[in-house]
Amino acid sequence: MASQSPIPVIVNGAGGKMGREVIKAVMQAEDMTLLGAVDRNPAYNGEDIGEIIGIGAVEVPVLDQLESMLAFAAQEKKPVAMVDFTHPDSVYDNVRSAIAYGISPVVGTTGLSETQLQELAEFADKASMGCLIIPNFSIGMVLLQQAAIQASKYFDHVEIIELHHNQKADAPSGTAIQTAQLLAEMGKTYNPPQVEETEKLAGARGSLADEGIRIHSIRLPGLIAHQEVIFGAAGQVYTLRHDTSDRACYMPGVLLAIRKVLQLKALVYGLEKIL
Numbered sequence: 001m002a003s004q005s006p007i008p009v010i011v012n013g014a015g016g017k018m019g020r021e022v023i024k025a026v027m028q029a030e031d032m033t034l035l036g037a038v039d040r041n042p043a044y045n046g047e048d049i050g051e052i053i054g055i056g057a058v059e060v061p062v063l064d065q066l067e068s069m070l071a072f073a074a075q076e077k078k079p080v081a082m083v084d085f086t087h088p089d090s091v092y093d094n095v096r097s098a099i100a101y102g103i104s105p106v107v108g109t110t111g112l113s114e115t116q117l118q119e120l121a122e123f124a125d126k127a128s129m130g131c132l133i134i135p136n137f138s139i140g141m142v143l144l145q146q147a148a149i150q151a152s153k154y155f156d157h158v159e160i161i162e163l164h165h166n167q168k169a170d171a172p173s174g175t176a177i178q179t180a181q182l183l184a185e186m187g188k189t190y191n192p193p194q195v196e197e198t199e200k201l202a203g204a205r206g207s208l209a210d211e212g213i214r215i216h217s218i219r220l221p222g223l224i225a226h227q228e229v230i231f232g233a234a235g236q237v238y239t240l241r242h243d244t245s246d247r248a249c250y251m252p253g254v255l256l257a258i259r260k261v262l263q264l265k266a267l268v269y270g271l272e273k274i275l
């Protein structure tokens with residue numbers, strides 16, 4: 001694995017909760033090297049990212065401008081990957097800039113709209129660049145989604161509950177939206193109405209996603225990231241649940257995506273496509 005020269009990696013959102021985990025994972029991966037760390041927080045600018053995240057100096061200063069980092073990385077002789085864990089407001093522009101500079105994006109940031117995803121796919125296609133957009137990097141969630149797809153063949157009623165920490169900007173979660181899409185792709189409409197419903201408080205029945213699937217979002221301190229997919233039928237309830245207790249759970253998926261993105265020439269959405 002380490003016989004070839006290591007993959008240069010930029011981490012955008014390096015000082016955030018996920019960015020910090022990615023820095024540690026890349027530092028430990030023998031086939032990768034940390035080329036750059038970007039974070040908009042002015043307090044981090046010029047500081048060693050290793051010192052900031054508590055692993056000791058790694059000789060990589062934080063830059064606060066992604067554009068400067070990408071311009072520098074574009075001079076590399078080897079293909080470079082950029083991991084983005086930032087914010088729904090910035091991720092679209094970050095991905096466009098990376099592709100424009102010939103840097104391959106691995107995107108964990110959620111909150112991209114359908115239109116934005118479509119535009120990024122067209123942009124990556126035109127540039128013949130790989131781009132991975134992964135709403136959830138944990139293997140447990142891929143397995144839950146596969147189990148849900150199986151169950152959807154036998155159950156016509158399903159709702160999703162996603163539960164996250166209360167620092168999360170977007171709702172519903174990217175994972176819940178993707179789970180609903182996967183179920184919708186099974187070619188049926190769920191939850192045929194049984195009675196005429198009235199919401200006495202707006203939002204009581206959650207948000208309505210594709211094909212009649214409802215998503216309920218809970219935000220509380222003490223939570224990290226959790227999801228239930230609940231199927232119901234006469235006389236039975238089938239519940240699938242995934243819980244995260246540490247953001248380290250996402251790192252095998254992130255490292256796999258960094259390795260894979262450099263082999264791609266188009267945008268790919270979802271971890272299940274690269275396993």
Ligand SMILES: NC(=O)C1=CN([C@@H]2O[C@H](COP(=O)(O)OP(=O)(O)OC[C@H]3O[C@@H](n4cnc5c(N)ncnc54)[C@H](OP(=O)(O)O)[C@@H]3O)[C@@H](O)[C@H]2O)C=CC1
Nearest residue numbers: 013015016017018085086087090108109110134135136137
């Ligand atoms: N795909 C997956 O498996 C996972 C995806 N996520 C997603 O990743 C994203 C980041 O999550 P998390 O690390 O928990 O969030 P954090 O808020 O901890 O970190 C986000 C980082 O991005 C920076 N940032 C915020 N807004 C902007 C902006 N407009 N432009 C540039 N940088 C910005 C923050 O800086 P500052 O502190 O200054 O605001 C911070 O450094 C979210 O969308 C989340 O849903 C999270 C976990 C797993």
Ligand SMILES: O=C(O)C1=N[C@H](C(=O)O)C[C@H](O)C1
Nearest residue numbers: 110135136168173174175225
């Ligand atoms: O914000 C988070 O924490 C998470 N975001 C992703 C999402 O929106 O699905 C993935 C995971 O749920 C954690």
